[in-house]
Amino acid sequence: MTLLDFARGPAMQIAIIIFVLGIFWRLVGVWALRQKKDLSEPRQKGAWIGGIKGLFVHAWPYKPFVPKVGTQYIVGYIIHLGLFIVLIFGTPHMLFFADIVGFTWWTLPGGVITAVSVITLVALFVALAKRLVNPVQRLISNFDDYAAWFLTTAPFVTGLMTKMNLWPHYETGLAIHILSVWLLLIYFPFGKLMHSFWFVVSRYTTGSRFARRGGMS
Amino acid sequence: MSNKTVTEIELDLESKRLSVRKPEERFDVQGEMSDDERIEKAMLNFAKDFGRVSATYMESCIHCGACAHACPFYEASGDPRHTPIWKIEPFKQAYKREAGPLAFVYKTLNLKPKVTVDELKNWQELLYDTCTMCGRCTLICPMSIDIATLVGMARHAMFHAGLVPHELYTVTEKAFKEGSPLGATPQVFEDRIEWMGDEHEVEMHVDEDQADVLVLMSSIEIQKYPESMAATAKILNHMGKSWTFRTDGYEATNFGMLSGNTAWQKDMSMKIINAAEKIGAKLVILPECGHAYQALRWQGANMYGKPLPFQVQHISEFLADAIDAGAIKLKTLNKSVAFHDPCQVSRRGGATPAPRKVLEALGVEQRETESGGNMNLCCGGGGGVITIHRADTLRYKIMGNKFRQLDATGAEMMVTSCSNCRQNFDDSGEKLNWGKEMNSLLELVADNLVEEAK
Numbered sequence: 001m002t003l004l005d006f007a008r009g010p011a012m013q014i015a016i017i018i019f020v021l022g023i024f025w026r027l028v029g030v031w032a033l034r035q036k037k038d039l040s041e042p043r044q045k046g047a048w049i050g051g052i053k054g055l056f057v058h059a060w061p062y063k064p065f066v067p068k069v070g071t072q073y074i075v076g077y078i079i080h081l082g083l084f085i086v087l088i089f090g091t092p093h094m095l096f097f098a099d100i101v102g103f104t105w106w107t108l109p110g111g112v113i114t115a116v117s118v119i120t121l122v123a124l125f126v127a128l129a130k131r132l133v134n135p136v137q138r139l140i141s142n143f144d145d146y147a148a149w150f151l152t153t154a155p156f157v158t159g160l161m162t163k164m165n166l167w168p169h170y171e172t173g174l175a176i177h178i179l180s181v182w183l184l185l186i187y188f189p190f191g192k193l194m195h196s197f198w199f200v201v202s203r204y205t206t207g208s209r210f211a212r213r214g215g216m217s
Numbered sequence: 218m219s220n221k222t223v224t225e226i227e228l229d230l231e232s233k234r235l236s237v238r239k240p241e242e243r244f245d246v247q248g249e250m251s252d253d254e255r256i257e258k259a260m261l262n263f264a265k266d267f268g269r270v271s272a273t274y275m276e277s278c279i280h281c282g283a284c285a286h287a288c289p290f291y292e293a294s295g296d297p298r299h300t301p302i303w304k305i306e307p308f309k310q311a312y313k314r315e316a317g318p319l320a321f322v323y324k325t326l327n328l329k330p331k332v333t334v335d336e337l338k339n340w341q342e343l344l345y346d347t348c349t350m351c352g353r354c355t356l357i358c359p360m361s362i363d364i365a366t367l368v369g370m371a372r373h374a375m376f377h378a379g380l381v382p383h384e385l386y387t388v389t390e391k392a393f394k395e396g397s398p399l400g401a402t403p404q405v406f407e408d409r410i411e412w413m414g415d416e417h418e419v420e421m422h423v424d425e426d427q428a429d430v431l432v433l434m435s436s437i438e439i440q441k442y443p444e445s446m447a448a449t450a451k452i453l454n455h456m457g458k459s460w461t462f463r464t465d466g467y468e469a470t471n472f473g474m475l476s477g478n479t480a481w482q483k484d485m486s487m488k489i490i491n492a493a494e495k496i497g498a499k500l501v502i503l504p505e506c507g508h509a510y511q512a513l514r515w516q517g518a519n520m521y522g523k524p525l526p527f528q529v530q531h532i533s534e535f536l537a538d539a540i541d542a543g544a545i546k547l548k549t550l551n552k553s554v555a556f557h558d559p560c561q562v563s564r565r566g567g568a569t570p571a572p573r574k575v576l577e578a579l580g581v582e583q584r585e586t587e588s589g590g591n592m593n594l595c596c597g598g599g600g601g602v603i604t605i606h607r608a609d610t611l612r613y614k615i616m617g618n619k620f621r622q623l624d625a626t627g628a629e630m631m632v633t634s635c636s637n638c639r640q641n642f643d644d645s646g647e648k649l650n651w652g653k654e655m656n657s658l659l660e661l662v663a664d665n666l667v668e669e670a671k
């Protein structure tokens with residue numbers, strides 16, 4: 001079995017199992033906790049509407065905060081969108097998924113994907129630089145923040161190297177790229193990458209709690 | 218007047234800010250306990266109210282640090298330790314190690330070290346001196362984490378571990394023993410009601426057996442702004458309401474909640490609830506006090522264990538409803554006004570539109586601050602912070618930012634509906650030579666009541 005066979009075979013299976021079970025464990029571990037009912041008389045009904053609203057209003061900072069954190073949000077969006085575009089609309093990625101799901105879809109030209117990858121990579125390094133330089137972020141950061149950064153960045157670096165044929169041995173390089181993605185999936189449930197799920201739960205929770213009361217959303 | 222009231226704890230009732238006298242020697246650690254005991258009690262009491270909501274918040278932080286930029290304390294100090302989410306770091310650590318879904322991983326591999334007493338002692342300043350639980354950080358948080366609630370839970374832990382700042386512990390103990398944190402014992406309360414009744418020639422109702430409305434007061438009002446009592450009485454009498462003050466349930470402040478003692482919080486709330494039930498009150502009116510609104514309106518039923526058998530309103534809500542119903546009419550004030558929202562009433566309480574409705578009825582030109590309403594910048598005195606002397610310097614700095622915002626509106630008059638904010642404005646205003654006065658919305662209404670109309 002070559003490294004590429006391993007990457008495409010057992011490594012993938014192990015990674016996906018840990019990814020799925022880990023996410024399930026972490027979500028259920030929190031949702032299974034008891035929650036005392038709030039007995040205060042709500043100001044208004046339809047707290048769930050506030051919950052849904054909460055999902056959207058926190059997608060961009062309120063006006064007074066834009067000068068302070070607007071750039072940080074933009075960098076965040078570049079990273080998230082970049083990840084999404086490259087993952088879904090890169091032709092080799094689509095073909096990889098097509099093998100599993102059984103259908104194909106429209107993709108972006110390789111040059112565009114490369115450009116998006118480079119932009120995302122730049123944004124990732126900007127985010128890292130800020131984390132290292134900004135006194136607030138430096139203080140509150142822990143191992144997870146740097147591990148998550150490294151594991152998110154690695155597939156972009158290895159992917160670009162594969163695309164640009166920079167590996168001494170193409171197949172091994174491709175295997176390393178694929179394995180870097182599996183590493184990301186394996187780590188995903190154990191750290192902050194879980195915010196892909198928590199952001200919905202947390203925003204909805206605050207949105208609905210305060211919709212009962214009025215006030216902030 | 219003796220400052221000792223019934224216990225030996227001396228108050229400073231002469232200064233602009235009411236608290237205990239500045240301690241010559243601080244005692245920021247209470248009780249005789251071993252370090253292990255303190256940690257055990259801290260963790261037990263932190264976990265007590267832990268549920269799905271708090272766990273979700275603990276899991277969701279991405280360490281982006283945005284919350285720092287919404288925090289009045291960080292904005293004033295620039296100290297990264299004042300980043301809101303950092304204020305609960307030991308508890309976040311404990312949650313991950315002891316309670317989260319991955320606790321076994323963290324514990325087995327010792328990825329999150331056990332929290333120590335020294336750590337908690339270092340965090341006392343962050344949890345009490347530099348957080349008013351104003352909740353502004355939630356607004357900026359991309360995950361919408363309610364850090365203020367988590368700070369409240371962390372305070373439960375700190376109280377039971379005997380790690381409350383000297384002054385806050387002292388006033389809380391005084392509140393528990395005497396029924397008031399600032400010496401407004403039932404006797405003092407009664408005397409001052411009588412005094413205000415005579416002074417303003419307004420009929421006072423005290424200890425009525427039956428009444429539709431129970432009116433509460435905060436110690437700050439009783440001791441520092443007693444006109445609030447006369448103003449409330451004047452309006453209620455004008456409306457022909459059946460109302461009363463009760464000497465067995467009058468204190469609206471809840472230092473049990475602020476310091477982190479849930480049992481005392483319940484005890485303080487129950488006095489009010491029992492008094493209201495006894496007289497068959499349909500409505501309890503809370504005075505101009507921010508955290509009192511939080512304690513009774515939003516946490517009262519949860520302390521009681523069932524829905525409250527009466528309605529709870531902040532005085533600004535009551536006034537807004539009375540205006541809407543045409544029960545009171547007000548003279549027009551030809552002035553421009555900037556309103557300072559008390560965080561616990563507006564942002565975290567939801568009564569933001571009420572004072573604006575009242576000001577509209579007064580015919581004033583309302584001028585919003587740059588970050589007003591639910592986005593309001595906290596005055597820095599809530600959550601018990603104003604009682605703590607070592608927190609003064611930063612509190613004044615925060616108020617400097619607040620003054621700049623208010624002054625920028627160019628309004629002729631400043632108004633608020635929280636007596637704790639108001640005493641902070643008085644105290645800081647003197648310190649920083651503000652040259653302006655923070656007025657009470659309630660007193661403004663009482664002073665401009667059209668008496669002949671009904």
